[in-house]
Amino acid sequence: MTSTILEMRDITKTFPGVKALSNVNLSVEEGEIHAVVGENGAGKSTLMKVLSGVYASGTYDGAIVYRGEECHFKGIHDSEHKGIVIIHQELALVPMLSITENIFLGNEHARYGVIDWNANETRTGALLKKVGLKEDPKTLITNIGVGKQQLVEIAKALSKEVRLLILDEPTASLSEKDSQALLDLLLEFKRQGITSILISHKLNEVNRVADKVTIIRDGRTIETLAKKDISEDRIITSMVGRSLDDRYPPREPKIGEVVLQVKNWSVYHPIHAERQVIKGIDIDVRKGEVVGIAGLMGAGRTEFAMSLFGRSYGRRISGEVLLKGKPIDVSSVSKAVEHGIAYVTEDRKTYGLNLIDHIKHNITLANLPGVSRHGVIDDLRELAVANEYKAKTNIRSSSVYQMTGNLSGGNQQKVVLSKWLFANPEVLILDEPTRGIDVGAKYEIYTIIARLASEGKAIIVISSEMPELLGITDRIYVMNEGRIVGEMAASDASQEKIMRAIVRGEGKAS
């Protein structure tokens, strides 16, 4: 006995100059997990903002029918009142408040404005149990990891008597293990009768939990697939409007001599001085080679890369870095850049871009001497450089004068890549280069990586997506708990092999 809990009919939303959604239809059955997929910028988030009332009724055309009645949400409060709760990609938690305070923020159990903390904490305990989070309700949000923060968000949603839970890219910043736990939780909710809408880029996840998939492209509904028709290939074809025979561009590696060698690299935690985060790592990369670093979230991969890149992370850093056999000094970012090392961050918004400045200024930032003489910038040369790299990396924008903050994730990533390509490095460290970007843009990034390798750059790719590493690298290091626990040629690596190395490494470490 299924009934339709939500029907969005012919939703059309226009922004000045852009039609974000045109006649989008979405029909969700009570108690199902309904995935909404589409490229970045396809209109998924806009659709969810229409649904949750962020865009008030009247600012769009079309109808929302929820549990049999037409709804006109004026704001997020209206939709929450009806049991529709949205969890955004960027978590909306206050870091310096406790779990309890966050869960009941704006909704505290109180009498005459005086908060009854005992009641709140008891309820929090029950909610945390439901989402499987073993933490003291008094713990500050800042002290728990992203995965657990996500669970707190969900607990917060549950506290509002949610009937329809919307998750916008919930696993984008979660490790494999946390992602699995979260998906299991969704399945558990389904058993309890809570309907979920899951927005995701990760097709294997969609495949695993979704009962139905609706694909959106360019602001239109392409199709809705039932469980039996769901396949990754089918979804990808619908998403990009063309079939992607191969998700990774073909490449013939031409591998030369060793370019970068890191010996016995050790790093301690910046605050907990006794904690060793990186424990004696040795790696090397050759000319024209793409080397992957696999591992779970928290394995220390980013910490390793950042400590290498001008001591941008950690304390008491020791070890040796050799470039073409000669020891080099990488004790500051500018020194590392001078020696031809570039690091493309995993968090482009926080560490990669000046979001309130335009593409041109962002691209030249790491190599201003390249467009200036005696400290004076040659405006035209800079413009030429920006346009050149915009074309090279296929940044889609009206011009190089567009604010990077207004670009989609894929295009932002291309701007960060351009910045480092213009710095002309010999060694390029890419940290999660395709996180949070859509299938089409991913392919473009892979193509750029392949081209750079063929030009003779040495490339290190850090990624949590194992298929990606297997698809684009020549050799893979496996990292766990600050150590290299395995090394294999990509040709004879597999997801199972990598996981086994991690698990074995874990055994060794304890």
Place this chain on the structure above:
Amino acid sequence: MSTESAPAPKSGVAEDVAQQPRVAVSALVTNLREYGLILALIAIMVFFQFTTSGTLFKPVNLSNLVQQNSFIIVMALGMLLVIVSGHIDLSVGSVAGFIGALAAMMMVIWPLGPLSNPLVVSIICLIVGGAIGAAQGYWIAYHRIPSFIVTLAGMLIFRGICQALLGGGSSVGPLPDGFKALSSGFIPDVIGSLTLIPPVVNAAGKTIVGSGLTLHMTTIVIGLVAVLAYAYFGLRARRSRERHGYEAEPFSLFVVKTLVTSALALFLVYQFATYRGLPIVLMVMGVLIALFVFVTKRMTIGRRIYAMGGNAKAAQLSGIKTERLTLMVFINMGVLSALGGLIIAARLGQAVPAAGLGSELDVIAAVFIGGASAMGGVGQVIGAVVGGFIMGVMNNGMSIMGVNVDWQQVVKGLVLLGAVVFDVYNKNKG
């Protein structure tokens, strides 16, 4: 929505002539903030010209206006960089007061012999200002102490030292004439003056002051050269962009902008020429403004400051030495605060314990009226200068009108709030 879905026009290449009018409108809209600010200044000037029955634009009043407000604008140049880099400096008024006191003590009280020469004293004072900036900047840059707190401490410390130096409530003076020329002097007329209408001589054989019309020709020549250079460089930059196939702003807009600016500048120059010529302090200010426009718009160090203010972490990971850059921004602020202090002392002819008191707020207000963002990363030199002039014209105009000082504060507060509200509203709309 991302802009990807919009049809992507060819990047920045000017070849679509049919788009011209639309481009003109959009260029006008994008520059509304900049033009709006200048229009606001003109509107305020016209308003006071009427309410003061024409006193505002009288040559003698224009000279006064410049002499009274130049220290605000000089300090606003430094404050702009401080605010763009994401910080604030509350100590500038106290530092200016302290430097004024130091200069007076060196020139008048302490037996320094040849070292009490005004030029030597000024140079020493600027160096001391830089050292103060470095001392404050050190804690802000290398120890990450919030600038608000460090400079609040500096505000107390340097006001205290200023008063202690002057021995309690007394003032120290008079300062030598050579020093006072910094504020109240005019550039010498090396070319010679041109008498258009000879002054009226009365029966007793004395000339009547203010009658006749004599032009300070050096001022006229400097004015003409500056305006021509402005037009020439503007045109050259346009040509260069066009030659390389890049879109410049529409020609009509460029012409109107250049003509209006030039006409306004020439009018002011003419007014100065009929009096005693260009004030020295205006020349100092003009050179500094040009320098800071160049540094912020064209130099790598300026670009790095904006990048640091926009996203310090990203700037650092792009190889920018953010600590050193922050230190330099505060050293620069210290030097300009010292210059501001010298200008105040020179205008008053003596050092007083309250010199520069509260001026940090005028300086900060000028920068925010000029469109800088309190979050850092956004702000223009010209905006801060125009913001400073808006404050100055209002001070001057309301004083002539006889508006009570208390109510002047209220009006200035409302203008500050209004300007920022307008800015935020515009941004959200766009």
